[in-house]
Amino acid sequence: xxxxxxxxxxxxxxxxxxxxxxxxxxxxxxxxxxxxxxxxxxxxxxxxxxxxxxxxxxxxxxxxxxxxxxxxxxxxxxxxxxxxxxxxxxxxxxxxxxxxxxxxxxxxxxxxxxxxxxxxxxxxxxxxxxxxxxxxxxxxxxxxxxxxxxxxxxxxxxxxxxxxxxxxxxxxxxxxxxxxxxxxxxxxxxxxxxxxxxxxxxxxxxxxxxxxxxxxxxxxxxxxxxxxxxxxxxxxxxxxxxxxxxxxxxxxxxxxxxxxxxxxxxxxxxxxxxxxxxxxxxxxxxxxxxxxxxxxxxxxxxxxxxxxxxxxxxxxxxxxxxxxxxxxxxxxxxxxxxxxxxxxxxxxxxxxxxxxxxxxxxxxxxxxxxxxxxxxxxxxxxxxxx
Amino acid sequence: xxxxxxxxxxxxxxxxxxxxxxxxxxxxxxxxxxxxxxxxxxxxxxxxxxxxxxxxxxxxxxxxxxxxxxxxxxxxxxxxxxxxxxxxxxxxxxxxxxxxxxxxxxxxxxxxxxxxxxxxxxxxxxxxxxxxxxxxxxxxxxxxxxxxxxxxxxxxxxxxxxxxxxxxxxxxxxxxxxxxxxxxxxxxxxxxxxxxxxxxxxxxxxxxxxxxxxxxxxxxxxxxxxxxxxxxxxxxxxxxxxxxxxxxxxxxxxxxxxxxxxxxxxxxxxxxxxxxxxxxxxxxxxxxxxxxxxxxxxxxxxxxxxxxxxxxxxxxxxxxxxxxxxxxxxxxxxxxxxxxxxxxxxxxxxxxxxxxxxxxxxxxxxxxxxxxxxxxxxxxxxxxxxxxxxxxxxxxxxxxxxxxxxxxxxxxxxxxxxxxxxxxxxxxxxxxxxxxxxxxxxxxxxxxxxxxxxxxxxxxxxxxx
Numbered sequence: 085x086x087x088x089x090x091x092x093x094x095x096x097x098x099x100x101x102x103x104x105x106x107x108x109x110x111x112x113x114x115x116x117x118x119x120x121x122x123x124x125x126x127x128x129x130x131x132x133x134x135x136x137x138x139x140x141x142x143x144x145x146x147x148x149x150x151x152x153x154x155x156x157x158x159x160x161x162x163x164x165x166x167x168x169x170x171x172x173x174x175x176x177x178x179x180x181x182x183x184x185x186x187x188x189x190x191x192x193x194x195x196x197x198x199x200x201x202x203x204x205x206x207x208x209x210x211x212x213x214x215x216x217x218x219x220x221x222x223x224x225x226x227x228x229x230x231x232x233x234x235x236x237x238x239x240x241x242x243x244x245x246x247x248x249x250x251x252x253x254x255x256x257x258x259x260x261x262x263x264x265x266x267x268x269x270x271x272x273x274x275x276x277x278x279x280x281x282x283x284x285x286x287x288x289x290x291x292x293x294x295x296x297x298x299x300x301x302x303x304x305x306x307x308x309x310x311x312x313x314x315x316x317x318x319x320x321x322x323x324x325x326x327x328x329x330x331x332x333x334x335x336x337x338x339x340x341x342x343x344x345x346x347x348x349x350x351x352x353x354x355x356x357x358x359x360x361x362x363x364x365x366x367x368x369x370x371x372x373x374x375x376x377x378x379x380x381x382x383x384x385x386x387x388x389x390x391x392x393x394x395x396x397x398x399x400x401x402x403x404x405x406x407x408x409x410x411x412x413x414x415x416x417x418x419x420x421x422x423x424x425x426x427x428x429x430x431x432x433x434x435x436x437x438x439x440x441x442x443x444x445x446x447x448x449x450x451x452x453x454x455x456x457x458x459x460x461x462x463x464x465x466x467x468x469x470x
Numbered sequence: 471x472x473x474x475x476x477x478x479x480x481x482x483x484x485x486x487x488x489x490x491x492x493x494x495x496x497x498x499x500x501x502x503x504x505x506x507x508x509x510x511x512x513x514x515x516x517x518x519x520x521x522x523x524x525x526x527x528x529x530x531x532x533x534x535x536x537x538x539x540x541x542x543x544x545x546x547x548x549x550x551x552x553x554x555x556x557x558x559x560x561x562x563x564x565x566x567x568x569x570x571x572x573x574x575x576x577x578x579x580x581x582x583x584x585x586x587x588x589x590x591x592x593x594x595x596x597x598x599x600x601x602x603x604x605x606x607x608x609x610x611x612x613x614x615x616x617x618x619x620x621x622x623x624x625x626x627x628x629x630x631x632x633x634x635x636x637x638x639x640x641x642x643x644x645x646x647x648x649x650x651x652x653x654x655x656x657x658x659x660x661x662x663x664x665x666x667x668x669x670x671x672x673x674x675x676x677x678x679x680x681x682x683x684x685x686x687x688x689x690x691x692x693x694x695x696x697x698x699x700x701x702x703x704x705x706x707x708x709x710x711x712x713x714x715x716x717x718x719x720x721x722x723x724x725x726x727x728x729x730x731x732x733x734x735x736x737x738x739x740x741x742x743x744x745x746x747x748x749x750x751x752x753x754x755x756x757x758x759x760x761x762x763x764x765x766x767x768x769x770x771x772x773x774x775x776x777x778x779x780x781x782x783x784x785x786x787x788x789x790x791x792x793x794x795x796x797x798x799x800x801x802x803x804x805x806x807x808x809x810x811x812x813x814x815x816x817x818x819x820x821x822x823x824x825x826x827x828x829x830x831x832x833x834x835x836x837x838x839x840x841x842x843x844x845x846x847x848x849x850x851x852x853x854x855x856x857x858x859x860x861x862x863x864x865x866x867x868x869x870x871x872x873x874x875x876x877x878x879x880x881x882x883x884x885x886x887x888x889x890x891x892x893x894x895x896x897x898x899x900x901x902x903x904x905x906x907x908x909x910x911x912x913x914x915x916x917x918x919x920x921x922x923x924x925x926x927x928x929x930x931x932x933x934x935x
Contacts, residue, residue, distance in 0.1 A: 104659030111655040114599050114691070116568065141690045145663035149655075149691050152596035155565035159600050162516060163569050179584070181540070181620040182559070189558035193516045193566035213588040215684035247513075247556065251506045254784030257556075259549040262542070280619035282542050282549065286514055286556040 087398035088132035098407035101373035123160035129419035133168030161194035168441035175231035184238040196289035196440040229308030230269035237265035241282035291450035311338040320351040347402035353382040387421030484749035486881025493533040498557030521894040529901030533575035536560035568601035575923030591643040603695030603922035608702040647698035696922035715741035726756035753884035871907035878913035
């Protein structure tokens with residue numbers, strides 16, 4: 085089965101010293117031109133989606149400012165035609181009502197190519213910025229689960245045909261096709277919040293945006309965010325071997341795709357031979373400026389060797405998210421060498437203009453939980469997913 | 471002379487610019503946007519926004535405005551069905567438009583009650599950078615607990631506190647925008663760090679303890695080409711005007727007609743001077759609607775047609791129901807005003823506006839008497855009622871241009887914020903015919919003055935506090 089590739093496009097690259105190795109001035113990450121160039125290059129290379137990490141300003145000499153991730157995705161939305169757009173949006177220190185509106189809007193400006201890279205911040209600085217306290221692990225999972233449910237209800241709160249424009253009755257909307265979300269979040273310890281709805285924007289073009297969550301936020305038991313509530317799970321392990329094992333284990337735990345299990349996405353850092361230098365030498369040079377230590381599996385080698393590694397990963401994962409060390413350097417190699425090899429081996433899902441991001445993930449259009457149609461399919465025991 | 475003398479400015483310092491500019495307000499939720507005609511396009515598809523923003527840019531408009539309403543309007547306990555509704559998030563849409571426009575300013579209406587200052591200031595700074603210094607914030611407030619039902623914190627703010635809260639919010643936002651040292655970002659990859667300042671820090675930490683929120687943040691973005699987003703303010707109460715006089719760059723007013731606009735300008739000049747600012751530091755862009763045609767007669771005919779689409783029989787009844795607070799569906803839109811009294815308890819809040827029911831009975835008596843006197847039906851009365859608050863300029867391209875030239879010459883306003891009654895083609899005649907007529911009279915720009923919104927408006931770069 086063919087898979088999909090997501091390019092993480094934050095900043096100058098995944099290596100903390102990437103800003104030293106790019107073609108452009110360090111401040112270019114705050115401008116329109118770099119955003120446009122990376123998105124167009126990734127789309128023409130055949131990547132299926134772009135993701136944009138977000139969060140507070142890091143500390144230390146490599147602390148780089150970043151633009152809001154939803155805005156970065158929105159900016160490239162009208163400039164691209166087939167690539168999915170996945171901004172990271174926090175669930176702990178944000179208002180679910182604002183998030184649902186922003187993400188639905190992103191779906192409109194990108195013609196149905198939006199997704200949500202779910203996060204649940206454990207950062208004390210993000211908490212202090214909005215005058216809240218830091219959330220522990222249980223609270224973070226509860227916040228993530230509640231926000232996803234609030235978003236999903238709001239996205240469904242307009243039926244697809246709620247705008248009727250009926251001149252005779254004078255009705256632009258049919259109030260009968262609009263629904264209150266009436267969502268009461270339970271965050272534990274008697275805490276929670278309420279969201280009334282309906283949404284202030286019609287249902288997103290995709291019906292429901294795909295939600296991609298890091299495995300750590302997804303409960304394997306009866307916790308707040310079950311695998312059935314997300315569409316993709318990002319799996320990260322410190323080595324390639326453990327990554328493969330982790331993917332196999334989670335597939336067993338979450339269930340096969342055919343039975344409604346989420347897509348599994350392997351997280352992989354990438355440093356390639358480029359510009360006449362070996363990947364190892366490039367990495368050593370970058371590490372001399374700032375050592376790169378993360379908990380993620382990393383590939384260091386040639387573009388051709390990477391194709392083999394990805395082929396193996398796609399046997400146990402539905403997709404891979406690549407974190408290139410330096411976008412300016414590694415993205416051209418991926419485009420020129422690795423992706424064409426994978427494509428020639430039939431390993432990549434064909435991307436077509438007009439594709440929704442749901443289609444990339446192999447999902448049909450979501451049935452609206454509030455519509456008569458959904459009520460009928462639930463009654464018939466066929467589930468809510470089309 | 472006014473109280474501003476201590477800071478050195480007087481009302482006599484006001485100078486007409488001799489020009490007017492235009493903004494476009496894509497309302498998305500209102501009764502003025504016509505949808506009952508085949509030319510009416512989508513209110514949500516990106517192509518509608520692209521089309522109208524690019525048309526505005528062709529007409530050298532200073533700014534593209536988006537509104538915000540954080541709860542869907544209701545009518546008699548149900549979602550209001552008769553008007554266009556359902557609009558995208560302002561900043562998400564404007565970020566997308568930044569990629570398909572080059573010059574036009576991008577104005578997001580955002581609420582100070584149901585946003586966090588650090589988060590909102592960050593997103594506006596982000597929009598300002600992504601657009602190359604074209605962002606603005608139209609500051610609105612609400613105390614509305616009904617809107618609060620969509621948010622974690624619920625309703626929490628008293629009506630009387632809304633401007634105090636908003637002003638503290640804006641001060642924090644300005645501190646956040648002003649916090650980075652200029653030139654803090656490294657020029658190349660061999661610098662010791664990505665961002666640096668003279669004393670090793672590149673940004674001032676911003677702390678604020680307010681009654682309703684606290685902020686402790688190292689701001690996440692440097693300044694844009696225009697330093698910080700331009701600030702618009704739309705409140706019309708005395709508190710709202712004073713707030714604008716102290717904090718805003720542009721007031722989005724509700725006073726477009728000439729004599730009313732002159733009075734409003736004089737009032738704002740006094741308030742601005744009293745706040746210690748130059749009287750030209752606060753610009754005025756009233757809300758407006760244009761119904762234009764080659765001749766006066768055609769324009770009047772068109773106006774009647776537009777009004778018939780805006781105020782149909784159901785809209786006329788619904789307009790009265792808002793004030794009566796109860797269903798009037800049994801009344802004939804072509805008959806007299808209802809003889810029953812308003813049910814005042816149910817009329818406040820859920821319209822998503824500041825109307826409070828106490829005045830309703832008095833208003834109903836007054837309206838009934840007026841309609842009877844003039845022999846007006848419900849529909850005729852409501853149409854006349856909306857004409858009273860009329861922000862419409864109707865006429866031939868040439869006559870409207872002559873009229874607007876007076877505003878420019880006397881400095882009555884700095885521009886008009888135009889709500890097109892048709893989406894997405896509603897600016898075409900303005901750009902194709904009115905703009906050239908104004909340019910011929912020398913009262914409208916013939917090119918963009920620069921690349922940032924601040925430059926288009928002729929506003930100086932803000933000085934850090």
